[in-house]
Amino acid sequence: METSALNDEKKNFFRLMLIYGGIFLAVTAALLLFFTFYLSAFEASRPNTVAQRAVSAMEPEEIRERSESTVATLNHELMSEEDCYAYIGKLLTGAQTVRSGGGDGGRIRYALRADGLTLGTLLLTPKGSGIFGFEEYSAELSDIDLAPLCGQTRVSAPPDWTVLCDGKPLGAKYIADRQTHYRLLEEFYGGDDALPLPVLYTYDTGRYLVEPELEFRDADGKTMDDPQEEDFLAKCPAA
Secondary structure, three states: OOHHHHHHHHHHHHHHHHHOOOOOOOHHHHHHHHHHHHHHHHHHHOOOHHHHHHHOOHHHHHHHHHHHHHHHOOOOOOOOHHHHHHHHHHHHHEEEEEEEEEEEHHHEEEEEEEEEEEEEEEEEEEEEEOHHOOEEEEEEEEEEOOOOHHHHEEEEEEEEEEEEEEEEEOOHHEEEEEEOOOHHHHOOOOOOOOOOOEEEEEEEEEEEEEOOEEEEOOOOOOOEEOHHHHHHHHHOOOO
16 A cells, blocks of 8 residues: 555656746747747847848848839840849849938938949838837838949950950940041141041940950951050051
């Protein structure tokens, strides 16, 4: 009998320990969950976090809508239209938000910075207290300016040379001027001398997002990266 009673006491003891352990674990889990929600709500209420998340979550449709006027002006022989949208989207969603000032009603203004360029402005507007009493904000992309991303290059070469842009020859449609003067001969143009003076063709690459690689090929097929006027005049007659 004594042994049976002792065994019952041990069983009851272990049951109590299991119950207390379960209660302790449940309370600990609840506290950890509460603390996690608290920290998450606190982090989500920080203006810097709200701004960065809003930029990272920009939808492709919005990016396309806001950038289509810029993309329409680009030379799609250098980069296709879809590649242009993808390039811009990657830059915008990866942009850093830099606080640039405040405004009326507690608004906070952020600049979107990518590759050292300012590409737009994000505006945060307070919308009241949320869970745990933290301030909440709504984010609005107030403007996008993609002009700083765009470039356009003009280069000149003799008529019998070929200008290569990303390995492809620039054709006649890229010639912006067929009467460009040599700087070294500028004082001689417009004279009465019957000897015709050489001129250069000026090529325009059109607008681009990524600067293309330009090469020059002379009449003999020799390729140069950055020829000077002296190279162009090398085969001019002595006169």
